[in-house]
Amino acid sequence: MLKSIYDKRQYKYLHLDNGMRIFLVEDANCTKSACSITINSGHFNDDNDCHGQSHLLEHMLFLGNKRYPKANELLDFLSAHGGHINAQTGTEYTSFFLDCPQEIESQATAHLYHMLVDPLFNEVLIDKETNAIDAEFKLKQKDEIRRLYQVHKETCNPLHPFSKFSVGNKQTFSAFSIKQLKSKLARLHSAFYQPQNCCMCWISSSPIADRAHLITQLFCQWQNSHNLPHHKLPPLYLAENLATKISIKPLQHAKRLILTFALPNPRIHFRSKPLSILSHLLGDEGADSLLDYLKNKGWASNLSAGGGIEGSNFKDFNINIQLTDTGVSHTTNIISALFNFIHVIREKGLEPWRFEEISTLNRQMWDFSEVAKPIDEALQLSEAMFEYSEAYLLAGDYILDEIKPELSLQLLTYFTPENMRVKFIHPEVKTNKIAKWYETRFAVEKLHQEETSQYLDKTLANQFVLPQPNQFLVNSPTLKPIDNNFAVPKPIVNEQGLHLWYGQDNTFKLPKGDCFLTFDCQAINQGIEIASSKRLWIALLNEKLNKRYYQAELAGMNFHFYPHQGGFSLQTNGFSDNQLTFCTKLLTQIILHEDFTQSFAEIKKRQILGLSNALLNKPINLLFSRLAVLMQQHSYLPLDMADTMQHLTPNDVYQTKQKLLGEFHLEGLMYGNWTEDQAQEVSHTIREFRQSHPVCSKVNRGVADIRNKTVVTHQVTCHHPDPAIVMYFQAPDASVKNVALTILLEQLVAAPFFNDMRTERQLGYLVGCGYIPYNQYPGIAFYIQSPHSSASGLINAVHDYLQTLYHSIDSYSRKWDSVKKAVIRQFSEKDVNLNMKSQRFWMGIGNQDYNFNQTNRMAKTIGELGLSELKAFLQQLLDKQGFGEIIVHSGELDEVSSDMSIAIDDPTLFKGSHSYKREL
Structure with missing residues (x-):
């Protein structure tokens, strides 16, 4: 093997x-x-x-x-x-x-x-x-x-x-x-x-x-009863299923073009991976790529290549294109551009170095991959045992040791209009059919000869250049000497407005690392205008950075630039060689004045569309999203953010960036395969950057205080017909003991609650409970979505369950030790991979757990708790003694089985009438 x-x-x-x-x-x-x-x-x-x-x-x-x-x-x-x-x-x-x-x-x-x-x-x-x-x-x-x-x-x-x-x-x-x-x-x-x-x-x-x-x-006791049935599968597509255009009306405001080419399954060629090079070339996002051309024309905003259904006798190769409003009326031009790019691949040929580059990337992914969760890896391997022989079971997905350009070019012969299916997804398409079960409106028509001849016009071929060798690829990643003094991160800069930590992994010993920088910006307290504009700024900048550093991502060096409640964060991870330089370069580009005018209208429209589509989420997802808005001080309704974003201009976004960088607190961590000298060198660069801007303290990430006898209810408009509820109970305080008791309660009831509500009472398919801390403040949520019970019925069912649980909780005594042991084990588990270890340390810094012993204190507290203390905790919850309760629901309420309740119609009024505190 x-x-x-x-x-x-x-x-x-x-x-x-x-x-x-x-x-x-x-x-x-x-x-x-x-x-x-x-x-x-x-x-x-x-x-x-x-x-x-x-x-x-x-x-x-x-x-x-x-x-x-x-x-x-x-x-x-x-x-x-x-x-x-x-x-x-x-x-x-x-x-x-x-x-x-x-x-x-x-x-x-x-x-x-x-x-x-x-x-x-x-x-x-x-x-x-x-x-x-x-x-x-x-x-x-x-x-x-x-x-x-x-x-x-x-x-x-x-x-x-x-x-x-x-x-x-x-x-x-x-x-x-x-x-x-x-x-x-x-x-x-x-x-x-x-x-x-x-x-x-x-x-x-x-x-x-x-x-x-x-x-x-x-x-070995399991016996075969008879020979396995075997049926030869017919072809997936008949002639009439190809060279077709399928127009589909979505529920969401989606604009998409999916071009599918029907292929034989290339599984037997796993050692040469002939489709990998085609996915790599067609999906390239760099300069002079197919996507770059479509973006410059204003026709598309995103493109992916290579996905699609596959089975034992079929394989779809999809080119999935997200269209702009202008692109919707230029689908013929877009498809023509694709065939021009395919022509360039055929004309230029596939040089061996391209396969060698992919082989190197695959090898590094295999050698230095982050270990998956055992349950995920076991699932992947049990399926792979049907796909690969014993010798290639581990290597099959990665190995590329047979370079055969002719196989890729042979598969490229299937990329023709005659072998293509065009899916055009848009809310305004004309349809004449309704798909069974899901009532999707669609229409099917054959591609006309006149149209397909336009696809093959080769006048655009000179617009495209195939990708150059990857400048970010490190052929031989190196490991630095390990200094065990930094196995746990230590502060290397600790001054007003700037805290930097450094640590060196001594467990996984991979040539990788993670670098985190988070900005807490005083301007975020100005409200939804700043939050909406910040979101748009980050989307605009990500668009530029993704194009600029696409090859870095391919080479295993990634970045993530994203907004959060207190401001925004930059994270890089992957191979450590050159990563710290990469991170500081990104930091520099965050503060540079970028010209967003060309892409502004399209990206703004996309952001507004994404926020507006939030109402089409599944009820449970929608309810949890609304609960997060209610409970967190600097979270806002998606539709309110969309409305606010409507009037924003490029200058507004620029001004917002200036405000965010006007006063900020910067905190960071470098953890992985770096020496202290490297970390100190980067810290010097970050200090210079920090010293050129005013400082402020960390932003208060407040959580709503709902601890009183009054139950808060809030109805959410939802397009899905199923009633759904999320019942959230806020713990009396954030002490280690109350966090432990909340987690233990969830662990004890999760399986029986699911079995009672779903299997026995048949209230719905989506049923469960979970420990939900908001800004580190503990709480527990129970949720049900039901196709046949009212929201009031679901609320009463949860209350009845909790009452029954209280009266029968002594019967759980035989399970108590195993439940505690299971929770302690979760807190004591080793990190599965380097990224998980880095994230754990970063969370500890964010929670001000600078000794990184919160898990040990939690495990000790859990070990000392008795079932009687959990019973008393549950009694407090039922009696509203120090607990808060909020019910977010879709569907009307008849009555709520609670002594007192107050319905909140407007989340803004709720947020205005409740105090938001960091510590309750």
Whole structure:
């Protein structure tokens, strides 16, 4: 098995006699064990008369088996120990993935085995789960991606299983009795859920030999029932599905052109990656690129190349273009520009150095990649086991050791008008069809010969130049000598208006680092005008910087320039060579006067559109967004910001930048592969910059004080028909004890609340609770979105649940120690990667935890708490003793089960009538 020379993990690939393949990873730094099992079966295998069948089967496996008959028993078991489980059904794969503490691996493995092998298919629960899937369908019925996806399904070969409705809903399932559904589920399970059709990946710090013995003993009992069904897939597109224009009317005010070329799946050429070079060239954002030309013409604002659906016998190559208002009427010119650029690629040829550059970039991504969360990596590897042989399982996504330009040029022959599908997405298109399920309005027409001949006019070819060699690419990243005195960051500049910290990683030992600079600006206290103008300034500057430093991003050196409540921040990360110089160069360019006049109107329009589209978000997302506005002093309603932005001019933006830099406090951290001398040198540059501007203290990031007996309610207008609620309880204070109690309450109730509200009461698909701190002040939120219950009914259900919980909380005594242990483990977990470690230190600095021991103090406090203290804490919450309660809802309220409540219609009035404090 090929693996990176920097990879210190141990691996074992097992082939059981029953055909099951198991990949074991031993990682000494793994903080949580993770497992994923993937079955080579997805919605392509649904019966033709029962769409959504595989999705329903995935859900039913959670709801009891012969060994563990209780619904969601594995979910409850994992949750009590700080673990998680989820699943996903795709076109050709279904995966179940979990993480858990290392000490309960054997129990989790047993649960997972019986869940896959011996499902009960309880008829009562089948009936309930069809309702849950229907609620899931309705929840996402206005999701733009799903609406476009359905049009795609209806405009391909109807005999290809891609055309099936993958989610399912009440209508698709109600055609059958519950007994018939049970029979269908059992047949599908028997046909495809067999060990010969299954791959597993386990990542853990436990010894491979021990896990191999445990898993082999268990899964070798799983027997194949019969040969796997095999059906040859028809082509995804027929002749009539190509050379077409599909006009689609979105719900949001989107303007997009998606050009799709139908290709054979190039998976067998993974060692030469022939599409990588085409994505790289067509998606380039530098000078004289296709995007640069379209931007200069005022036709497009963004372009990506290379995405698209793919499966075992098909691959779409998409060029996705975000149009301007002017570009909407120039789609023929835009497509012609694309074919001119393709002509340039053919004429210039593909020099070997271009592949070598991509090979170097891929190699560095592999050698020095930030370690993913174990659960994410396990999922990726369990699916990859079907795509790559054992030898290339780890290397397959990265390796480019066979340079074959002819393969790329051969695939380029498919990039013709005859093999193209044009999707034109715009609110004002004319339509004559309505897609099933999602009611997307669309129209389909063949591309005319006259139009396609215009596409192939080569008069624009001299406008384009293929990218030059990447000047930011470091061929041999180097590691600096480690000074353990700076393993934890230390202040290297501590003066009025400027605090800089430096630290050197001694754990991951990668040639990478993270640099953070945050500006707290006194002008932010002036209100929404400054906040809106600041947002526009940052968008305008990012547009210029993204073009200027596109190659830096490709070379693994990234920047993030973004607004926050107190001002704005600049972050760079990636390879450390030249990064500090890069960061100071960006800092210099932030203060330079840039000419935004050419791009101003378009970017302003985009920002206003993005803010205006906020109302089209899913109800729960909209409610949480509104709650954040209400609770945080310097947060504003998106529509109010859009209105404020309407009248802004380039001069207003320039003046805002001057005001922001007029008085500011600057704080920063350099953490990674740098020496103290390098950090001191950069600090000198930053000090000179700081000393040329007036100083101020840090901006107060106030949080609303809602602690009283009155429940605040606020209704949010929402275009989605489902009622939804978010009930937020603000803790009495921000002491370590109250933070610990809030987190413990959430950890204790998360799984039972989900099971009660979703599985038992069937209130909705989107149900849960979470620990939500605003500006480090603790609180807990309960949320439900329901297709059939009123907002008042949902509020009463949560209150009833909390009352019931209080009276039954003593029964949780047997779980109490495991819950505490799980939370302590979360606080004590090692950092998974360098970026996570840097972020942890940066958060500590932001929270004024300069000794970086907040997690230790929290773990100690949690360990000392008894269940009786949590019960008293819950009693205080129910009695409103020191707690605050705010309910944000969509849908009308009949009555609220509360002694006292006050409805707030205008968020501005709410913010004006409540005090916002840093410390409550």
